[in-house]
Amino acid sequence: MFLLVLILNSCTLKNEAKAYFFNTQTGNDDNLGTSEEKPWRSISKLNTIKLNPGDHVYLAQGQTFTGDIALKDIKGNLTAPIKILSYQSKLTNKNTPPQIIGGIEIENSSFIEIYDLVVTKGMLDSMLIGENRKYMRCGILVKTSKPGTYEHIKLKNLYVSDIFFEKKGFKRPKEEVRTPNGVQNYGWGIRFINNLDSAYFRNISIDSSVITNISHTGIKLTVRTNDVHFGLTDFRISNSKVNNTGGPGIQMSGVSNGHVYKNTVDRSGSNDDPRKWGRGSGLWTWGSSNVLIEKNKFINANGPGDSAGAHIDFNCSNIILQYNFSANNAGGFCEILGNNYNCAYRYNISVNDGYRVKGSNEAFQEGKILWLSGYNGSKVKRKGPFNSYIYNNTIYVSKTIDAKIAIDRAARGILIANNIFHIEGASISVKGDQYNPEKEGVWKATNVIFTNNLFLHNKSWPEDQCLQDANPLFGNVRFHQKGGNQMKDYIPENVELIKNYGIVIPKLPQDSIGLVVKLNPLKDILGNPIKGLPDLGAIEID
Numbered sequence: 001m002f003l004l005v006l007i008l009n010s011c012t013l014k015n016e017a018k019a020y021f022f023n024t025q026t027g028n029d030d031n032l033g034t035s036e037e038k039p040w041r042s043i044s045k046l047n048t049i050k051l052n053p054g055d056h057v058y059l060a061q062g063q064t065f066t067g068d069i070a071l072k073d074i075k076g077n078l079t080a081p082i083k084i085l086s087y088q089s090k091l092t093n094k095n096t097p098p099q100i101i102g103g104i105e106i107e108n109s110s111f112i113e114i115y116d117l118v119v120t121k122g123m124l125d126s127m128l129i130g131e132n133r134k135y136m137r138c139g140i141l142v143k144t145s146k147p148g149t150y151e152h153i154k155l156k157n158l159y160v161s162d163i164f165f166e167k168k169g170f171k172r173p174k175e176e177v178r179t180p181n182g183v184q185n186y187g188w189g190i191r192f193i194n195n196l197d198s199a200y201f202r203n204i205s206i207d208s209s210v211i212t213n214i215s216h217t218g219i220k221l222t223v224r225t226n227d228v229h230f231g232l233t234d235f236r237i238s239n240s241k242v243n244n245t246g247g248p249g250i251q252m253s254g255v256s257n258g259h260v261y262k263n264t265v266d267r268s269g270s271n272d273d274p275r276k277w278g279r280g281s282g283l284w285t286w287g288s289s290n291v292l293i294e295k296n297k298f299i300n301a302n303g304p305g306d307s308a309g310a311h312i313d314f315n316c317s318n319i320i321l322q323y324n325f326s327a328n329n330a331g332g333f334c335e336i337l338g339n340n341y342n343c344a345y346r347y348n349i350s351v352n353d354g355y356r357v358k359g360s361n362e363a364f365q366e367g368k369i370l371w372l373s374g375y376n377g378s379k380v381k382r383k384g385p386f387n388s389y390i391y392n393n394t395i396y397v398s399k400t401i402d403a404k405i406a407i408d409r410a411a412r413g414i415l416i417a418n419n420i421f422h423i424e425g426a427s428i429s430v431k432g433d434q435y436n437p438e439k440e441g442v443w444k445a446t447n448v449i450f451t452n453n454l455f456l457h458n459k460s461w462p463e464d465q466c467l468q469d470a471n472p473l474f475g476n477v478r479f480h481q482k483g484g485n486q487m488k489d490y491i492p493e494n495v496e497l498i499k500n501y502g503i504v505i506p507k508l509p510q511d512s513i514g515l516v517v518k519l520n521p522l523k524d525i526l527g528n529p530i531k532g533l534p535d536l537g538a539i540e541i542d
Contacts, residue, residue, distance in 0.1 A: 017054025054080030062094020076111030147198035163187035171274035186216035218242035225254035246276025269303035279303030286313040301329035311335035314376035327351035338376030344389035374410030387413035399424035418502035420537035502534035
């Protein structure tokens, strides 16, 4: 019995969670590092120990640590995750977040949580693109290199900035911005990569963080997918700010079951540094399914191509954009490409989107307020999109911009209803001009509901567009402050024009699915309840 007690006590001590402390001012790498009074100094010491469930790593506030953190093949558990976070040292008494000049890499690991850090410069890594190895720097990189399910990676209250692969003074050639996603080396903010068929991420979250001044994408989820499995599922990106990125703000490929909400993406596609790519939408999805994108702000996207506020690239299903504010994005507002199924833009506000003019300032695509394209790869036949639902959006375009619209003849299943098209200038039809522009030909609309939209005047929708509203309404809703940058600026004051003039949204003919969310929501973009018939536009009037 005495021996058994000793064995049990030994196991308890062996599995007891530990705390490790780091302080560049008071630390010494010869210390044990397990108390605030005797912390380690160099962040590289963390890479010499094996972290176990429940272990916590504390970085002293107000301190700058130079070097990378590499967490490989470690696992916490649901009740005892491994955490890296900051603490306010009694000895140094500073309360600003600790800064890491370097990066953090998490490989083949689960139940990892990282809080309250500043990460700059990033860490060097590489990835295989086809048969070629491409190099990059990442602020935070989460990746797989062997089969398994890796879950519960939680990133919160992080500030990731100034991530570049090239040194100052490097200048990209002009043709680089015309290549899909760039072919050179870049810096990335927060990136998840899974290129293995037998590896999976799940339960991932990025919350309340800032990602700024990145040479390519701010937040990027890139995983391999097939017809049966998605390589990353059950994820959340929320309450974050992504600013001044050379590429897209947020991009995801091969993911499913996601919620992207209450984020602000500003100045994606920035070209203020010659090391940046200079092109990118605020957010875009590819090859993904069941993603709800709501209550975000997408503003000031720049670039000679792409660069919408948020767009749905090809091979997606059930992508819903609702309750978002989109403004001053060169590429446009609503963009749904080919082989997409049952996607929607509803109850959004768009302000002066799609101002880009093809051929001006080296632009190779027109900006558009609405674009449905069958493009789903340069070597395949145009296909879809199928069952696109576009309703109860408020779209304002000033008289200084020609509002451009492109609807591919390959599209099947289109609902456009209850929108306000407040277009002060001209509206014109343009061809879809992705890398493989559609050819001239007869457009045959099928499975369409286009009705009950409010236009400022009879020129607010192109006369030569194959689709025409079956029951158009006309008039000036008199926005509270047109051209403003707040949602409340687009509250209509001419209530009689919009009140109860909407239709109850039905499923499209020949569509047995509809949307993965309710076709008729209970609230508008401001959270007002929708009573009786819906009003026109994104804002319901009491």
